[in-house]
Amino acid sequence: MTGACLLAGRVAALVPAAGSGTRLGRGPKAFVEVAGLSLLERSVRALAPHVDEVIVALPAGMELPAGLPARAVEGGDTRQASVLKLLRATDADYVLIHDAARPFLSEEVIHALREAIPETGAATVALPVADTLVRQSAAGDWGEPTAREGLWAVQTPQGFRRELLLAAHQQAERDGYAATDDAGLVARLGVRVRLVPGDARLFKVTTPGDLLLAEALAAAEDRR
Numbered sequence: 001m002t003g004a005c006l007l008a009g010r011v012a013a014l015v016p017a018a019g020s021g022t023r024l025g026r027g028p029k030a031f032v033e034v035a036g037l038s039l040l041e042r043s044v045r046a047l048a049p050h051v052d053e054v055i056v057a058l059p060a061g062m063e064l065p066a067g068l069p070a071r072a073v074e075g076g077d078t079r080q081a082s083v084l085k086l087l088r089a090t091d092a093d094y095v096l097i098h099d100a101a102r103p104f105l106s107e108e109v110i111h112a113l114r115e116a117i118p119e120t121g122a123a124t125v126a127l128p129v130a131d132t133l134v135r136q137s138a139a140g141d142w143g144e145p146t147a148r149e150g151l152w153a154v155q156t157p158q159g160f161r162r163e164l165l166l167a168a169h170q171q172a173e174r175d176g177y178a179a180t181d182d183a184g185l186v187a188r189l190g191v192r193v194r195l196v197p198g199d200a201r202l203f204k205v206t207t208p209g210d211l212l213l214a215e216a217l218a219a220a221e222d223r224r
């Protein structure tokens with residue numbers, strides 16, 4: 001394992017990649033290619049040098065691309081269910097959860113996240129919100145403006161002591177509670193989650209417009 005930031009123990013990167021990519025409309029999204037490399041390959045290749053193992057949750061019946069330094073489990077019906085399966089597939093001391101759909105993950109972000117984890121056992125990469133925010137009215141127009149000060153848009157990777165995240169998932173499962181990310185499940189236990197400034201390039205490829213952006217960014221990065 002390489003990576004400057006020491007976490008005491010083994011670190012696994014867990015990559016939920018079992019989504020169907022409905023909003024993108026190009027089939028299982030993790031396998032969609034950007035400049036010749038799939039979102040999944042880009043994400044795994046960014047993580048692998050910084051962790052002891054990489055485990056990917058895949059849609060049923062799909063296999064890992066040849067030569068990828070990872071092993072696979074079958075994903076669940078939701079992202080939360082896929083992450084729980086990934087957590088049960090490792091005994092690492094720490095886990096970094098990273099969406100396959102966020103393919104532009106830098107070494108700097110991984111290091112900053114790893115440094116933030118030990119204080120409370122939980123940290124996430126996120127970006128301070130830069131746009132004006134408004135809640136829509138009942139008619140779908142401009143409704144109530146929302147102050148953006150102190151608001152962050154949450155990204156991945158997110159890092160945890162594995163036992164803490166497992167406890168959070170198990171509690172959520174008992175309560176029938178669903179969250180859109182893992183930090184939210186841990187925060188629900190009353191544990192402080194550190195916010196680590198992220199990177200605009202960590203956007204989630206969700207819509208066809210995001211894919212165009214990803215193609216442009218990949219072309220620029222691959223030229224460097």
Ligand SMILES: Nc1ccn([C@@H]2O[C@H](COP(=O)(O)OP(=O)(O)OP(=O)(O)O)[C@@H](O)[C@H]2O)c(=O)n1
Nearest residue numbers: 016017018019020021022023077078082100101
């Ligand atoms: N059952 C699921 C659903 C999502 N994911 C993963 O969680 C990440 C974030 O999900 P999202 O971007 O919403 O992907 P999809 O669910 O594929 O997209 P959509 O909602 O448009 O179908 C993705 O890497 C996706 O593959 C997963 O592992 N298992």
Ligand SMILES: C[C@](O)(CO)[C@H](O)COP(=O)(O)O
Nearest residue numbers: 079099154155156180181204
């Ligand atoms: C985990 C996440 O990427 C953090 O922003 C996000 O919540 C995933 O949401 P999705 O609806 O599963 O894309």
